[in-house]
Amino acid sequence: MYNTNKTLIKPTMLIIMVGWNLYAQDGKVSGFITDEKTGEALIGANVFIAETGNGMSTDKNGYYVLQNIIPGSYNLIVSYIGYSTLKKEITLASNESIKMNLELGIEAVEITEVDVSAEKLQRKNNIQPSRVNLSPRIIKAAPALAEPDIFRTIQALPGVLTSNEASTGLVIRGGNTDQNLILLDGITVYNPTHFGGIFSNFLVDAVKEAELIKGGFNAEYGGRLSAVLNVLSREGNRNYFQGKTSISLLSAQTTLEGPFYNGAWLLSARRTY
Structure with missing residues (x-):
């Protein structure tokens, strides 16, 4: 069979x-x-x-x-x-x-003249006017006392006040300066000012980007009522060693960076006098 x-x-x-x-x-x-x-x-x-x-x-x-x-x-x-x-x-x-x-490698983009025309949108979605992104270029271009400072740049934004001219404290949405959540790479910074409140603790040369949320922030940012400032630090130069030093009337600072195995390191310090 x-x-x-x-x-x-x-x-x-x-x-x-x-x-x-x-x-x-x-x-x-x-x-x-x-x-x-x-x-x-x-x-x-x-x-x-x-x-x-x-x-x-x-x-x-x-x-x-x-x-x-x-x-x-x-x-x-x-x-x-x-x-x-x-x-x-x-x-x-x-x-x-x-x-x-x-x-x-960086390359400039050259384009011809462009005419842009559009009609008014009837509905706008996902608009967040309370969220502001600040790059180091914007921070350095803003008016400052002796040297560029993140908090001084933020004070020039709409809806942001300060307790006095000499202080970098941020008064947002009517709250006290301690009602702002300050983060560095996601870690809470409890004392963000330096030299009696004249400067912030963040050195612009070590900052990659700063994001300010003046209202409507997510539940993950708890414990504060006014605003959230999230500062992202630079990763450092992976190709070669380099350094930068600057001296002002009130302080001196230096930034060093270079490659380390498959990554990079960055050291930034400031001394006031």
Whole structure:
């Protein structure tokens, strides 16, 4: 008698094994995208493969990973606004994982004249007028006492007052200065002023970005009634050592930074007199 069950099992097992082997052959490319000069991570850089369209944007650390790539030769494209586009040829073997860290150089974007016209929007969504982002360039351009200061820049914003001219204390939404939540890289700073309140504790050369939320902040920022100031520090130069020193009528400060293994270090200090 002919055994039909045995005949049917063999092709089924063959299909399963072939499918598993094909899946195991897929490769992977990963790495970090950084600034060519400073080594700072580029957040939101576009990384994709030209032939397949497989791509993603880098995270807050400049990291990307492209998976399930069929073995072969491809062109990896990296683009970021304000930087030159990078094209890199890669070749993936079966089940190969490539780690590729890439650097982008700054490039001025030249465009022709652009006319923009639009009608008034009937409805605006996701508008947050109480949220303000401050870059080091904005902070250094603002009027200051002896040297650039984050708190002095914030005092010039609408809806922000100060207790007196010599103080950096922030009075927002009618609350006292102690009703503001001050954060440095997510860590609460309980005493954010220096030299009797004339300066803040944050050195502009060590700051990457500052975000001020004057109202309507999330429940994660608890324990305060007025506002939230979240200051993000720079990561340091990953390519080479460099330093900067400045002296004013009231203080002297220095900032040193350089590479350290796969990362970087940054040291910033100030002395008042």
